[in-house]
Structure formats: structure tokens, C-alpha cells
Amino acid sequence: MRGSSLATRLFLSATAWLVVILAITGFVLSSVYRDATERAFDRRLNLYLRTLIAEVATPDEPADHQFQLGEPLFELPLSGWYWQILRTDVEKGETRASRSLWDKKLPKLEDQGFELTAAGIRLGYVDGPEGQTLRMVERPVDLGSDGRFLVSVAGDASEIFDETRSFDYYLGGTFTALGIVLLLTTVFQVRFGLAPLKRISEAIADIRSGRAERLEGRFPVEIAPLARETNALIDANREIVERARTHVGNLAHAVKTPLSVIVNEASTHVADPFAAKVLEQAEVMRDQVAHHLERARIAARVTIVATVTEVAPALEALRRTMEKIHRDRDIIIELKADPSAKFRGERQDLEEMAGNLVDNACKWAASQVSIEVMVEPPAEPGAGPRLHIIVDDDGRGLSAAERAQVSRRGQRLDESKPGSGLGLSIVTDLAGLYGGSLSLRNAPIGGLRAELELPGV
CATH class of the missing domain: 3.30.450 (Beta-Lactamase)
Incomplete structure (x- = not known):
């Protein structure tokens, strides 16, 4: 069973x-x-x-x-x-x-x-x-x-x-009718007796998907303690995450300020080889601190009860922004998004991941960037749908070895292009924290295809 x-x-x-x-x-x-x-x-x-x-x-x-x-x-x-x-x-x-x-x-x-x-x-x-x-x-x-x-x-x-046989026939018929009545009564009792548990299950699913924040409604006295303790656990989880965010912010402030002082002092002695080395390493430390603080911030946020983000409006706003940024190159950015697509996470994280991929595609594209959003149904009962964001460009593309290289943090193939080399690494880390992934391969229009898979709703 x-x-x-x-x-x-x-x-x-x-x-x-x-x-x-x-x-x-x-x-x-x-x-x-x-x-x-x-x-x-x-x-x-x-x-x-x-x-x-x-x-x-x-x-x-x-x-x-x-x-x-x-x-x-x-x-x-x-x-x-x-x-x-x-x-x-x-x-x-x-x-x-x-x-x-x-x-x-x-x-x-x-x-x-x-x-x-x-x-x-x-x-x-x-x-x-x-x-x-x-x-x-x-x-x-x-x-x-x-x-x-x-x-x-x-x-x-x-x-x-x-x-005796006649009595057995009557007895069998009577007990059969009685058994059917009792079974129907049992079905009724089980169905309606367990209804509050089903309500709690559906309410928790709503909380997990971001449609609700707490268990609401009246429950029988036997179930009310469960609902009360569940709400208390949700509140405690929120408090823990808020404290973690506060600590991350304090740490960021405490670390960035001394680094800024070191950079400023080293910048006044650029001719000194030692100062130049200190300035170089300070910049590396700043990138490392920013990277790991961002990971800590996201890790704290995704442990809280999930929120839901509409994907199409977020990517449409991102498309308009990128067209303005790369206006001088006449890059055409096409967007095809499933209107029902929803991301189980916060909007700023979706914008950060998709923004890195679209910005990277615009840098390398010759004239065209394509963004497609698809929703894949659950692979098995109990699992949620999967969200696929596909970004293609018509640039020169990358070989298999180059694709493996750019996925590593801080790796850049062309120093003439602006950036820190952390974009794809940040996308990979954020997607992993949400239970998703990033894959790179050749695009049908000739350049690079970046496919981001994330949890949907």
C-alpha cells in the first residue's frame, strides 16, 4: 500500500x-x-x-x-x-x-x-x-x-x-445491505473527516508557490494546533531570513569600506609597483566579496517562502532596456514569451539572470538576439512545471572548449568587450540556488544559445 x-x-x-x-x-x-x-x-x-x-x-x-x-x-x-x-x-x-x-x-x-x-x-x-x-x-x-x-x-x-438455509439467505441479504450502508458512511466520514487536512495541504501548496503567506481560515479543534504551529514556523523562518539579510548587509558595509580605503590609497601611488599590485589584488578582493555576498543574499532569500514572478512583463521591460543600451549597434531583440509563464522566485533575481544572458548576447550579436520563454509540464506527479528561457544571438558563437571556459568565474575570451567575466558565473550560481541550471550550445541562427532552466509555477 x-x-x-x-x-x-x-x-x-x-x-x-x-x-x-x-x-x-x-x-x-x-x-x-x-x-x-x-x-x-x-x-x-x-x-x-x-x-x-x-x-x-x-x-x-x-x-x-x-x-x-x-x-x-x-x-x-x-x-x-x-x-x-x-x-x-x-x-x-x-x-x-x-x-x-x-x-x-x-x-x-x-x-x-x-x-x-x-x-x-x-x-x-x-x-x-x-x-x-x-x-x-x-x-x-x-x-x-x-x-x-x-x-x-x-x-x-x-x-x-x-x-436454516432460508435464514442464511435473508441474513446474507440484510448484512450485504448493511455493509453497503456502512461502507458509504465510512466513505462519507473519511472524505469529510479528512477535508481539513486536505485544506491545510492546499494552503501549504499556496504558500510554497507564493499565492499566500499564511494558513488562513477556521479549522477543527483537532487540526487547529497543526495550523497554528505551521504559521509559527513560517514566521520564525521569515525572522531568521531577515536577520541573515541584516548580517549580510552589515558584513558588506564592514568589508567594502576598508577595501575602498585601500583602493583609494593605492590609486594615489600608481607609479609604485607595490601600490599597483595592491590595487590589482584589492579589485580582485572587491569582486570576490561582491560575488560571495550576492550568493549569501540569494541563498537566504530562496529559503523563505517562495514568491511568484510573471516572466513575460519582466522580460519585456528587460528587452526595452537592452535595446536602449545597445542602440548604437542597431541590435534587434525579439521576444516570444508564453503569457502563462511564471518564475518561482523574486523578480530582481530573474532580471539579474536573464539580464546577464541578454546583455552578453547583445555584446556578441551581429544584428539579432532572440529570447524565447517556454513552460514544460511536470515530469512526474507532485513536481512543478519547469521554465525555459532561451537566448540566441547571431554572433560568431563558441566552441565546446570556449563554452567550458566562459562558464568559469572571471574567465573572459575577449578583453575588448566590457565586463568582469562574472556574468555567466553569477547566472549559474543563482540558477543553482533556485534548483535550476544554465547550458550553452550553438544557436540555430548561427551564434551562441544560452538556455536557462528554472522552477515554474
Whole structure:
């Protein structure tokens, strides 16, 4: 049952228990009813048995006297209802029997291993003359000088079986209807009983996607503590991130100020080789500090509950800006963006990553830069969509070795182009912090293609 939902597991568990309980209850009720039917049948047999014993014990009874038990079935040949009186104190004793027995004889329960009960009778099931199953009772009677007798009465046991079978049919139908009602009730209880948990799950998904900031609404008293603690955890997370941002800002100020002093002092002694070396290394330190502080800032921000950024408006604003920056080169920048594309992150980070890629493409393009935004559906259940931002230029492009080189921080292929060599490295780092990636390859229009993959919504 791995991977199944809580509602499914609860329903299957409740169904299994319900089936077991109904089966046990049905078996017990069927057994009780069978015993009750059997006892009622035995009382009937015992009534006929006592009547026969009373007739046998009557003194001066004529030999041809026909016992009357008030049951017509004893007169109907092979009807399944029989009585028999066998004298046992003499060899080949006289046998008297009901007309229904015809010329057959009833078996002796004593010969079949049945023991006398406390009431002095034997009771059990035997095979009848016509293959019927009979319920039979017999009792030895000692009349002293009048002789000893074995009095037997048997009835067709199909009455017991038919009655029990009929009860089982009704019981099965009743329990089936009851089981269906109980299962529907269980489904109702599971569905509506777990509804607050589903609401919390959907609310947390909204928070994670940036559509909400807290769990809102009223919850049952059993679920309210969970919602309250979740909101407290979100608040605590925000406070931690805000403190981290404050510390990053303080560190940036504390480090940049001494570096600025060192750069200024070294700049006044440019002719001194030592000052020139200090100035060179100070610039490297400044770039390194800026780079790592930016990574720390982004790392702190992406740990907080995500925000959502509309991609098309952000890239349209970026396109207009880049056209103005590179206006003197008449670069044409085309944008094709899926209107539904959304980035699971902050707008300034999207602008920084896309801006580096578009700016780099504009620097190397001959006349054209193309920006395309696509949304890829989730690859598996539970995963979110993926956002693809593809930037192509019609420049000279890069070889595989050059593409590997420019991905490293601070590496530049042409010093004549402005920049620090940190652009693609920053894009790679930011994309990685968001769970995305940057890949470089040849563009269909002849230059370089940079494809940025990011989490979407």
C-alpha cells in the first residue's frame, strides 16, 4: 500500500474490519439460529416419543392397537416421519412401526455410537430408508415384567436445513445491505473527516508557490494546533531570513569600506609597483566579496517562502532596456514569451539572470538576439512545471572548449568587450540556488544559445 493516500488506507482498513466483523457476526447468528431450529425440532420429536412411551406403558393394550400421534405424515408411506417400537428383552423381539415406514426399519443410534444423554435418550442424525437425512431420537424403556423396549421417532431433517438455509439467505441479504450502508458512511466520514487536512495541504501548496503567506481560515479543534504551529514556523523562518539579510548587509558595509580605503590609497601611488599590485589584488578582493555576498543574499532569500514572478512583463521591460543600451549597434531583440509563464522566485533575481544572458548576447550579436520563454509540464506527479528561457544571438558563437571556459568565474575570451567575466558565473550560481541550471550550445541562427532552466509555477 506504499504511496497510497491516508484516506485510501483508512477506507481499506475500515472495509477490511467491516467485512471481518460482519462475517463473524453472520456466522454466529447462523449457528445460533440453526441450534434454535434444531432444539425446536427435537422438542417436537420428544413430544411424539413421550406419547409413544405412554401408549407402550398402557396395560392390557391389544396387540393390534395402532398408536395415534396426531401427525398424518406418520401414515404417509416413506414420508420421512417415522416411529418404531422394538422389544429388546427377547431374541427377535416384536417390532411395531408407523405405516410411513412401510416394510423398512430405522437404524439404532446405539449401534452408531451415540451415547445416552442425562435425560436417558439418544439423539442424532441418521440416513433414512429413502436416503433422507433424519433427525432421530430413541429411548430404552424398561416395563419390568411387561418387557423392555426401544422406542424411536425420526423426522425429516430437511426441515431444519431448509429453515436454516432460508435464514442464511435473508441474513446474507440484510448484512450485504448493511455493509453497503456502512461502507458509504465510512466513505462519507473519511472524505469529510479528512477535508481539513486536505485544506491545510492546499494552503501549504499556496504558500510554497507564493499565492499566500499564511494558513488562513477556521479549522477543527483537532487540526487547529497543526495550523497554528505551521504559521509559527513560517514566521520564525521569515525572522531568521531577515536577520541573515541584516548580517549580510552589515558584513558588506564592514568589508567594502576598508577595501575602498585601500583602493583609494593605492590609486594615489600608481607609479609604485607595490601600490599597483595592491590595487590589482584589492579589485580582485572587491569582486570576490561582491560575488560571495550576492550568493549569501540569494541563498537566504530562496529559503523563505517562495514568491511568484510573471516572466513575460519582466522580460519585456528587460528587452526595452537592452535595446536602449545597445542602440548604437542597431541590435534587434525579439521576444516570444508564453503569457502563462511564471518564475518561482523574486523578480530582481530573474532580471539579474536573464539580464546577464541578454546583455552578453547583445555584446556578441551581429544584428539579432532572440529570447524565447517556454513552460514544460511536470515530469512526474507532485513536481512543478519547469521554465525555459532561451537566448540566441547571431554572433560568431563558441566552441565546446570556449563554452567550458566562459562558464568559469572571471574567465573572459575577449578583453575588448566590457565586463568582469562574472556574468555567466553569477547566472549559474543563482540558477543553482533556485534548483535550476544554465547550458550553452550553438544557436540555430548561427551564434551562441544560452538556455536557462528554472522552477515554474
